[in-house]
Amino acid sequence: MSPIWHPFTQHALFPAMRPIASAQxxxxxxxxxxxVFDAISSWWVVTHGHCHPHIVQAIRDQAxxxxxxxxxxxxxxxxxxxAEKLLAxxxxxxxxxxxxxxxSTAVEVAIKxxxxxxxxxxxGRHRIVVLANGYHGDTVGTMSAGERGVFTQPYxxxxxxVDRIPFPAPGQEQATLDALERFARNPETAALLLEPLVLGAGGMLFYSPGVLAQMAALCARHGVLLIADEVMTGWGRTGRFLACDHAGVVPDILCLSKGITGGHLPLAATLCREEIYQSHFSTDRRRTFFHSSSYTANPIACAAALANxxxxxxxxxxxxxxxxxxxxxxxxxxxAAHPKLSGARQSGTILAAEIGxxxxxxxxxxxxxxxFFAERNLLIRPLGNTVYLLPPYCSTRAELSACHDAMLEAADVLG
Structure with missing residues (x-):
């Protein structure tokens, strides 16, 4: 038996892990x-495809x-x-x-x-406003900002x-905006932290660009910073480079990771407006931005990101x-036509529905x-009974059609 403790895995139910030898x-x-078809981009990180030769060569050269x-x-x-290319x-x-x-650390950095x-x-602004059902990571700060429940109860x-506003489900957007207005008026409110357009681990919940634009406008009106957690939604997942692009929104702070290296190495970036940097810029060392990790801007990871x-x-x-x-x-x-599937929805390359x-x-x-999906050699990892596809951009129409077939079959068998 392996001594390894795997993430988000109840080993009493799943005692054996599938060994993967290679990918392309x-x-x-x-x-x-x-x-095995990787229908979720190995937890949303692979964009151009596994082992893309251009990125692999950049890693070799830099190493x-x-x-x-x-x-x-x-x-x-x-x-x-x-940094120069990304900012451009x-x-x-x-x-x-x-x-x-x-x-997680990109969001922790943004909050700090x-x-x-x-x-x-x-x-005296120090309070953070978040969307209900959000997820921003598993460190203590990001758990605090995410939805409370079974994931967080032991801690x-x-x-x-934090202050929570309702998720802006279709037809309920005004309740979200009214709640945000109340919190934004509070002189202690510092920032609104949200996942633009798509709440990922919260169940692939979608909301409209229009309400994102309205929330951004409310923040600007009241001097509240907008933090866009585009860790999952960035790098084209919603059909545009950033999900914020659909709404014409420029956040005050932007968090990027996952697809930043095309899925080849871990890296993240938090970007901000000049005034946020300048508020820390001082000959007073106490105003230094006190954050780091040992591998900050690892050269090999940065070379992969540049190649991406x-x-x-x-x-x-x-x-x-x-x-x-x-x-x-x-x-x-x-x-959408299947009687045992509900809530079928799409945002760019992302497709989701509930079974049963x-x-x-x-x-x-x-x-x-x-x-069910593992037995069919499909890497599809449902969020409970929410089944979603978030594929690499090299996927073909036939490969995705086979995934749709499997979702329909799962609804027949398990719905």
Whole structure:
């Protein structure tokens, strides 16, 4: 028996892990030579496909040149070139980039940036507003900002209080805006933290660009910072480079990770407006931004991220995203017609539906659904009874159609 404790795994129910030996494109190959279609981009990180040769070569080249260097007091070309290229793709108002190593830490950095900003300006703003059903990571700070429940109950004593507004489900947007207005008027409110357009781990819940734009406008009106957690939604998942692009929204702080290296290595970036950086800029060392990780801006990871951005410039990535979205739209029509599937929905490359009733993470059908797809050599990992597809951009229409077939079959068998 392996000594390894796996993430989000109840080993009493799933005692054996499937060993994966290699990967290419949208496919994994296990130790027995069986191919598995990666329909969720290995937890939403793979964009262009596994082991993309351009990114792999960049990693090889950098590993033989500079593997690691402390990023305090030092810099290096991969980090500088990546930052320059990324900022060129983003709105001009975002001028500063802070590196970290995961989505959770990117959000932790954002929260600390916001609170430090107001502290250094002598303002008493310290409260964070969040959307109900949100998920921002598994560190203590991000758990505090996420939805409370079975994920967080053992750690409740560690978590700080935040203010929650209702999720803006269709037809209920005004309740969300009214609640945000009340909190935004509070002179203690520092920031609104949200996942733009799609709440991922909260059940692939979608809301409209229009209400995102209205929330951003409310924040701006009352001097509240908008923190966009685009850890999952960024890098084209919703059909645009950023989900915020659909609403014409420029956040005050932007969190990116997952697809930042095309899924090849861990890295994250938190970007902010110039005034947030300037509030920390001082000859007073007490106003230093006190955050770091040992591997901040690891050169090999930055080289992978740079190669990823180069693919966005040299390959028809947007065309591939559009083709995925079109194939998912075909699947959406099929899923919506099935009597045992509910809530079929799509946002760009993301498709989701519930099997057998409203979505719930701890539903009894969850483990059965996971086994069902694994037996068909599909890496589809439902969120309870919410089944979703979030594929790499190299996926074909036929491969996605096979996933849609499997979802329909699962509804027949387990719905």
């Amino acid at each position: 494109g949208a496919w994994l190959t296990d130790a027995q030579g069986q191919r 033989g040149r500079l593997d690691q260097v402390i990023f305090a007091g030092h810099t290096h070309a991969p980090a500088e070139r990546f 793709r983003l709105p001009d108002a975002l001028t500063r980039l802070f590196f970290s190593d995961s989505g 940036m916001a609170l430090g900003h107001f502290r250094h300006r002598g303002e 409740d004593r560690l978590l700080y209080a 951005l180069e693919l966005w410039e040299t390959e028809p990535v947007q065309d591939r995203i559009d083709a995925i979205a079109a194939a998912q739209a075909e699947g959406l029509a099929r899923l 009733g409203p979505g719930h993470y701890m539903t009894e059908s969850g483990p059965a659904l996971l086994r």
